Amino acid sequence: MISDDPSDAPIAGATADDLRVFAEGGLVFDRVFRPSQGVGPVFIQASCRACHGAGGRGPGSVTRLAIVDRAGEPADAARWLPYGSTARRRFAAGATRGVTAPVPAEPDRLLRSMRVGPAVFGRGWIEAVADESILAQERLQASAAGQVSGRVNRLADGRIGRLGVRARLADLESFAAEAFQGDMGLTSPRAPAEVPNPDGLTDDLRPGVDLRDDVVRAAAGYVRRLAIPARAGLAEPGRRLFADVGCADCHAPSLRTRADYPVAAMAAQDAALYSDLLLHDLGPSLADGITGEGVATGREWRTAPLLGVRFSRSFLHDGRAGSIEEAVRLHGGDGSEAAASVRRFDALSAGDRAALVDFVRRL
Numbered sequence: 445m446i447s448d449d450p451s452d453a454p455i456a457g458a459t460a461d462d463l464r465v466f467a468e469g470g471l472v473f474d475r476v477f478r479p480s481q482g483v484g485p486v487f488i489q490a491s492c493r494a495c496h497g498a499g500g501r502g503p504g505s506v507t508r509l510a511i512v513d514r515a516g517e518p519a520d521a522a523r524w525l526p527y528g529s530t531a532r533r534r535f536a537a538g539a540t541r542g543v544t545a546p547v548p549a550e551p552d553r554l555l556r557s558m559r560v561g562p563a564v565f566g567r568g569w570i571e572a573v574a575d576e577s578i579l580a581q582e583r584l585q586a587s588a589a590g591q592v593s594g595r596v597n598r599l600a601d602g603r604i605g606r607l608g609v610r611a612r613l614a615d616l617e618s619f620a621a622e623a624f625q626g627d628m629g630l631t632s633p634r635a636p637a638e639v640p641n642p643d644g645l646t647d648d649l650r651p652g653v654d655l656r657d658d659v660v661r662a663a664a665g666y667v668r669r670l671a672i673p674a675r676a677g678l679a680e681p682g683r684r685l686f687a688d689v690g691c692a693d694c695h696a697p698s699l700r701t702r703a704d705y706p707v708a709a710m711a712a713q714d715a716a717l718y719s720d721l722l723l724h725d726l727g728p729s730l731a732d733g734i735t736g737e738g739v740a741t742g743r744e745w746r747t748a749p750l751l752g753v754r755f756s757r758s759f760l761h762d763g764r765a766g767s768i769e770e771a772v773r774l775h776g777g778d779g780s781e782a783a784a785s786v787r788r789f790d791a792l793s794a795g796d797r798a799a800l801v802d803f804v805r806r807l
């Protein structure tokens with residue numbers, strides 16, 4: 445059964461085959477896995493849905509940890525974070541403890557930052573965007589006057605990263621495999637090793653690799669075919685103001701998808717993502733010090749796709765903003781590429797600002 449939740453709808457033009465993948469993958473996405481199926485030794489939640497409720501944002505989250513020196517640069521991670529930079533409090537399968545934040549000698553050298561599970565709808569369209577569309581945005585920004593100059597997150601294998609808050613992965617199967625492994629303690633052929641844990645366990649109640657690759661492909665196949673939630677109608681003057689103050693420089697209204705994308709209904713289309721899928725330096729106030737996400741620094745974030753932002757109740761990667769206005773103001777801090785745009789937003793008349801915010805709220 446396909447639900448009538450607008451944030452859990454399949455793409456328009458889906459074939460019978462697409463609908464079958466969507467339905468079967470949706471069951472995997474909703475499934476609460478058990479230790480006997482391989483959850484553990486350490487994990488955060490036991491289902492995708494626990495962090496990506498109803499295809500929308502949250503309620504689950506991931507806590508990331510970093511150790512920095514006095515200048516704020518990453519340091520000493522091997523000593524203080526031997527089990528990696530992700531907290532995994534829950535444990536199963538014979539483990540006696542989870543992975544929690546260390547208590548370093550100088551507590552202010554520990555950065556702890558939260559990541560709220562973003563919406564997953566429309567993420568197939570992010571995967572489908574042609575490399576050339578992203579590179580064209582990068583060139584356009586480099587040639588324009590002003591502070592806005594995003595860059596692609598180039599992965600070790602040469603592909604352009606686009607998924608995740610730092611665009612650290614290029615395809616949904618990789619994301620699903622990493623989520624199963626890192627968030628749920630479920631290994632698969634693409635991500636076969638149990639994550640490091642204080643008990644030193646290298647396996648769990650299910651010997652060897654926990655999930656077959658078709659389970660990973662099913663979860664990815666469901667996310668791939670989730671539609672961008674239908675929009676009620678985008679009114680002027682909000683659309684014009686969004687472009688005039690420079691929001692659209694980063695939150696690009698649409699990007700062209702690949703002509704050879706395997707889901708035919710999504711090939712060679714304009715995807716209304718409201719993101720350029722590039723990394724931008726938003727300055728120290730939003731930085732979390734986490735590195736190792738492709739080439740991104742701890743101050744850079746992928747332009748958040750504003751598609752379906754009306755389903756969110758908290759904003760920015762850690763949910764620190766309670767409203768769209770607050771989110772805008774918080775990404776205009778010192779050293780942020782968005783500072784000039786946010787100043788222009790603040791300089792609008794109250795009526796124009798309300799029209800711009802209303803436009804964003806309908807995306």
Ligand code: HEC
Nearest residue numbers: 488489492495504506559560561607608609620623624627
């Ligand atoms: C413990 C919470 C948690 C669980 C469980 C979880 N996720 Fe996520 N997911 C997150 C967070 C937090 C992010 C963003 C953080 C990041 O990019 O590092 C994310 C990001 C994503 C993205 C990228 C979204 C974007 O905007 O590019 C996809 C796709 C995704 N998850 C799919 C899945 C799938 C499929 C599963 C189940 C196999 C899953 N997640 C399980 C928390 C979770």
Ligand code: HEC
Nearest residue numbers: 690691694724745746747748759760761771781782785789
């Ligand atoms: C320099 C590029 C840039 C400009 C210009 C910019 N943004 Fe953003 N925006 C970002 C990035 C990057 C994020 C993600 C930050 C994070 O998650 O911490 C973001 C996040 C947001 C969010 C939160 C979305 C969510 O799902 O949490 C909103 C809302 C938003 N921007 C609206 C705007 C508006 C309105 C403007 C114009 C006044 C604007 N932005 C200008 C790059 C930009």
